[in-house]
Amino acid sequence: MEESHVWNERLQLGDDDLDREHHLQIALVTGLTEALERGRPLVARRIVEQLSGYTKAHFAGEELLMELAGYRHLEAHRQEHQAILAHIEEIRYLHHQGEYDLAVPMAVDLLSGLASHIAASDRRFAEASGRVPPIGATATGS
Secondary structure: OOOOOOOOHHHOOOOHHHHHHHHHHHHHHHHHHHHHHOOOHHHHHHHHHHHHHHHHHHHHHHHHHHHHHOOOOHHHHHHHHHHHHHHHHHHHHHHHOOOHHHHHHHHHHHHHHHHHHHHHHHHHHHHHOOOOOOOOOOOOOO
């Protein structure tokens, strides 16, 4: 994998708490991908376990924030979360089966999919809930 970490400005929402959690998620998926690519199955196993638990907790917290905010796209967002969790579980299963060659592209896809989810869906929530200003808004609100 050429990049050691895919975090970039596009993923920065402007909410310190969400950004910190998303940064850790991206770092875990990046680490998982690198461990799989480098043939380090024990490290990959530890990372996928941590990624699974952390992502479940992060999504539960994010969905709670959405419920409290009365976010009208909660169900669609929850479905995206379920798809990401299923993707992680598929990687965990492939790893457990020793199918490392199949787990690598799945991890690369997860990295891309998670980044897209953060940049689009999580940004929509953060803006709609007022946690961050919309892109292009100035400090004066213009």
